Amino acid sequence: MIKFENVSKKYGSTPVLDELSFEIQQGEFVVLIGPSGCGKTTTLKTINRLIEPNAGKIYIDGKDITDMNPVELRRGIGYVIQQIGLFPNMTVEQNIAVVPKLLKYPKDKWQAIVHDLLEMVDMPYEENAHKYPSELSGGQQQRIGVLRALAASPPIILMDEPFGALDPITRDTLQDEVRRLQKKLKKTIVFVTHDMDEALKMADTIVFMNEGKILQMASPEEMLHNPAHPIISGFMGKQIDSRSNGLTAGDVMRTRVVKAARNNQTLKSIELMKSRDVDTLIVINEDDTYAGIVTIGDLRARGRGGMEIGELITDAAPVVNVADDAQEAFDALLTSSTSYVIVLNDDNTVAGLITKTSMTRAMGEVLWGDVTS
Amino acid sequence: MGGCDVVTFINFMIENQREITNNLFRHIELVGISVFVGIIISIPLGILLSRHKKLAGVVLAVTGTIQTIPGLVMLGFALIFLGIGMLPALVVLSLYAILPILRNTYTGITEVDPSYTEAARGIGMTNMQMLFKVELPLALSSIIGGIRISTVYIVSWATLAGMIGAGGFGDPIWTGLATYNTGLILSGAIPSAILALILSGLIGLLQRILTPRGLKGVRV
Numbered sequence: 001m002i003k004f005e006n007v008s009k010k011y012g013s014t015p016v017l018d019e020l021s022f023e024i025q026q027g028e029f030v031v032l033i034g035p036s037g038c039g040k041t042t043t044l045k046t047i048n049r050l051i052e053p054n055a056g057k058i059y060i061d062g063k064d065i066t067d068m069n070p071v072e073l074r075r076g077i078g079y080v081i082q083q084i085g086l087f088p089n090m091t092v093e094q095n096i097a098v099v100p101k102l103l104k105y106p107k108d109k110w111q112a113i114v115h116d117l118l119e120m121v122d123m124p125y126e127e128n129a130h131k132y133p134s135e136l137s138g139g140q141q142q143r144i145g146v147l148r149a150l151a152a153s154p155p156i157i158l159m160d161e162p163f164g165a166l167d168p169i170t171r172d173t174l175q176d177e178v179r180r181l182q183k184k185l186k187k188t189i190v191f192v193t194h195d196m197d198e199a200l201k202m203a204d205t206i207v208f209m210n211e212g213k214i215l216q217m218a219s220p221e222e223m224l225h226n227p228a229h230p231i232i233s234g235f236m237g238k239q240i241d242s243r244s245n246g247l248t249a250g251d252v253m254r255t256r257v258v259k260a261a262r263n264n265q266t267l268k269s270i271e272l273m274k275s276r277d278v279d280t281l282i283v284i285n286e287d288d289t290y291a292g293i294v295t296i297g298d299l300r301a302r303g304r305g306g307m308e309i310g311e312l313i314t315d316a317a318p319v320v321n322v323a324d325d326a327q328e329a330f331d332a333l334l335t336s337s338t339s340y341v342i343v344l345n346d347d348n349t350v351a352g353l354i355t356k357t358s359m360t361r362a363m364g365e366v367l368w369g370d371v372t373s
Numbered sequence: 374m375g376g377c378d379v380v381t382f383i384n385f386m387i388e389n390q391r392e393i394t395n396n397l398f399r400h401i402e403l404v405g406i407s408v409f410v411g412i413i414i415s416i417p418l419g420i421l422l423s424r425h426k427k428l429a430g431v432v433l434a435v436t437g438t439i440q441t442i443p444g445l446v447m448l449g450f451a452l453i454f455l456g457i458g459m460l461p462a463l464v465v466l467s468l469y470a471i472l473p474i475l476r477n478t479y480t481g482i483t484e485v486d487p488s489y490t491e492a493a494r495g496i497g498m499t500n501m502q503m504l505f506k507v508e509l510p511l512a513l514s515s516i517i518g519g520i521r522i523s524t525v526y527i528v529s530w531a532t533l534a535g536m537i538g539a540g541g542f543g544d545p546i547w548t549g550l551a552t553y554n555t556g557l558i559l560s561g562a563i564p565s566a567i568l569a570l571i572l573s574g575l576i577g578l579l580q581r582i583l584t585p586r587g588l589k590g591v592r593v
Contacts (some may be wrong), residue, residue, distance in 0.1 A: 050495055074497035085492025089510040089585040098506075099496050132587025148496065158495075 001026040001188050002047060002156065007056030009042055009212075016042050017053065018212035024190065024205075026155070029182055031191045031199040034209035035231070040192045043209070044158050047190060048077045060156070075103055078149030078157035078187075082164045084141050086133040092118075092144050093129040099152040110151075117147040121177060139170035146178060150185070159191045163198070175201055196236050200224070208232050247326035252362035253343045253352035259284050262291050262310030266303035270296070282342065282350055283313045289348040293317050293338075317342050322351045326362070329354050385556040392545070393560055400541035400565060403531040404572070407463055408524050411470025416516065418471075419478025420504065429479060436472045444469070444533050452537050462531070462539030469530055470523040477519025481512030514584050521576040528569040532561060542568075 002024040009017040017039045024030050032040040045051040046058060049070040058065050065073055086095045093114050100110035118125045121143045133141050142162060149157050159178075163171040179202055182189050193199055199206050200220045208216045208223065208231075216228035227233040260269055260281045269281060273296055283291040292313030302312055318332040319342045332341045333354060341354040386393060422429035447468070451461035485508050493503040509516075535543020542561035549557030 048495060050491070071497050071499050074495060076497075079492070079495035081488060081492060081495065083486075083488030083491075085488040085495075087489060087492070087507055088587045089507075090587070102497060102502065132585070134587050 001028070001061060002190070003059040003062075004043075005057045005059070007043075007046060007053045007058060009039075009046065009051065009053045015212050017046070020056070020212070020214065022207065022214060022217055024188060026188055027186045029179070029189045029191065029202055029204045030207060031193060031203035031205070032207045032209060033193055033196065033199045033235070034215075035235070036194065037211075038209040039212040040194075040207075040209050041160055044160055044190055044192050047156070047158055048074045048079060050074075075099055075152065076154050076156070078152075078154045080142075080145050080149045080157065080159040080162045082161040084133075084138075084145045084165075086141055086144055086148070088133050091130050091132055092136070095133065095144055096147050096151050098148060103152055105152075113151055117150060120181065121147065137170075138166055139174060142166060142174060143177070146174075146181070150181070150187075153185075154187075156188045156190070159189060161192055161194070164193070164195075171198075178202070208235070247362065247366065248322065249320045249324045249326055249329040249341075249343050249354060250322040250351065252326045252329065252359050253322075253354045254358040255352040257282055257350065257353045259350060260294075260309060261286070262313065263308050265305075266299050266307050266309060266312070267305055269294070269309050270299055270303075273299075280317075280338075280340070281309070282353070283309055284350060288350075290319070290342065290344055290350050293342070319344055320354075321346070326359075330359060333359060382556060382559060386560055389560060393564060396540065396542050396544055396561065397564060397568070399539075400528070400531055400543075400568065403459070403462060403466060403534060403539060403541050404524060404527045404568075407466035407470050407527055407531075408520065410463070410467040411474050411523055411527075412520060414467075415471050415474035415519070416478050419475050419516075420482065420509075422475075422479050423482040423508075426483070433476060433479065436475060439468060440472045444530050445536075448533055448537055457538040459539045461537055462534035466527050466531060466534065470527050473522040473526065474516065474519040477515045477522075478512065481515030481519075482508050484515075485511045510585065511588070514580055514588065517576060517580040517583065521573055521580065524572050524576060525569050528565055528572060532565055535561070541565075 004020050004022050007017055007020040008015065016037075020039075020043065032043055034040050042051055046053050047060075047065075049065060052066075060073075087098070090098070093111075096114045096117060097110040100113055105113075114129060115125050118128060123140065123143065128136075128140075133144070136144065145162065146159075149159075162178075163174050166174065175198060178189075181187070191202060193202075203220055206216075206218060206220055206223050207214055208229075210229075210231055216223060216232055218226075218228075223232065224236065227236060258272065258276045258278050258281055260272060260283055262283050262285060264272075264283075273279065273281060279296045281294050283294055285291045291310065292315050294309050294312050294314070298312050298314065299309070303309075317338045317340060318336045320329045320332060322343050322345055329341050329343070333339075333356065339356060343351045343354060345351045418432070422432055444465070447465045448461070451465045455461035455464060489507055489511065490503060493507045498506065531539075531541050532543040532546055535541055535545075535547045542565040544561065545557045546561035549555065549559075549561065
């Protein structure tokens with residue numbers, strides 16, 4: 001859809017873009033990120049020719065954009081900027097309709113567009129269309145800024161740090177909204193940010209730039225797991241920390257568990273489960289090491305009076321070591337069919353149990369300090 | 374007329390009603406034409422200068438210098454080259470009307486927040502569309518402010534034009550000064566002051582009406 005071919009831009013002798021080549025697919029959400037002065041905004045602005053490169057070619061749908069009239073080109077590409085740039089002398093309706101009007105849409109057509117778009121972001125037409133930008137909150141203004149970019153249904157939308165000036169809660173809402181609109185309308189979006197959280201949240205593909213070059217172009221997952229350059233890991237420092245924050249399985253388990261020796265008989269075991277109000281027993285060997293689990297279902301289905309529960313145990317529950325990373329336990333918990341993970345000490349004795357509740361509790365404590373039950 | 378209390382002055386005004394009315398119309402004519410010429414020259418020139426910032430420095434310096442030449446000197450030159458009557462007066466007054474409007478047009482446009490012009494360009498406006506849909510509407514208040522300043526100046530400076538036979542309220546003032554006739558002087562000075570206030574008020578009103586609601590600040 002958009003293809004850069006050895007694109008370079010210099011200001012004086014300072015290279016801003018250095019032989020940039022990459023390709024953006026149709027319907028892709030691409031986030032350009034990098035430290036200040038890395039060339040991300042310049043890259044964005046070469047797409048709608050607000051900045052003309054010194055060398056190289058940019059193609060949109062196979063057409064060299066320098067062969068196109070810049071004004072026509074821009075009318076076919078949505079543009080959203082951080083400062084929002086809603087025209088203060090125009091109402092919300094006039095602002096949204098500005099490109100359709102430039103394209104000489106008939107009045108009923110652009111009015112229908114304004115109606116539909118306002119509805120899509122839950123800003124009723126009657127209430128909002130005739131307000132001026134100064135009468136809206138920052139978040140509402142940028143919603144209108146996004147709608148203005150969408151109004152003439154351009155297949156491509158460029159967004160230059162669109163949410164940088166908004167408060168975190170509004171930013172979060174707008175990120176969700178834009179992602180939703182993008183999926184719904186199948187737009188190709190090129191989005192500039194310096195906020196890695198935002199990039200990870202929004203992007204199909206992240207393009208990490210530094211000094212006018214691409215250091216890495218990858219999916220958020222890939223970039224998190226295999227950052228190609230120390231600068232990238234530095235940029236993601238916060239994210240990486242939160243993924244391995246030193247929490248172990250032992251930190252997130254509960255220690256009060258119902259254990260039973262393997263020579264316990266079935267009826268006694270059912271009584272034990274009833275009295276402790278659990279549906280599973282952790283079965284241990286004579287030397288206290290972990291043997292397996294037995295559920296109330298197993299007992300009812302296969303248990304007969306006088307049978308020892310050691311004959312009924314299964315190893316259906318995932319097992320982790322008490323020193324393992326909490327994230328491993330978390331993954332095991334989510335992928336397992338049981339709703340718990342057994343935590344063992346080094347000598348294979350049972351240390352505790354991780355349930356969804358104990359995990360949530362532990363995460364809550366990491367995030368907000370002590371959580372009272 | 375020796376003493377000059379209010380009653381005798383009012384009587385004087387009533388006696389010379391026709392004369393004063395004629396002066397008023399001539400004065401308005403002088404102000405109207407020269408401010409109009411000022412607008413016709415300044416606004417396009419101001420737009421042009423906002424596109425050529427280097428040229429702007431030079432042109433604004435030159436017009437600024439013209440502004441500092443005393444009105445009397447300018448009228449003297451006009452008298453030498455163009456003779457007496459309305460024409461030389463209009464030339465000089467128009468020249469003086471240019472600067473405030475020019476400067477306000479120029480600053481009004483150049484001070485439009487770059488986010489608006491970037492947005493305008495980015496969504497595909499041509500230069501002309503950007504000028505008429507964004508820049509001029511946003512600069513309008515400043516431009517009208519310039520017209521207001523020019524008008525008030527010109528009402529006052531037009532009285533000088535009486536010296537070279539252009540008529541208006543300058544006529545009785547100059548005659549009065551030459552003949553030590555206080556009544557005559559005041560019959561030019563007071564109405565011209567009132568005229569300046571009224572025109573300033575009217576233009577201020579126009580400015581308010583023409584400023585889009587969205588630019589009047591946030592209202593709760």
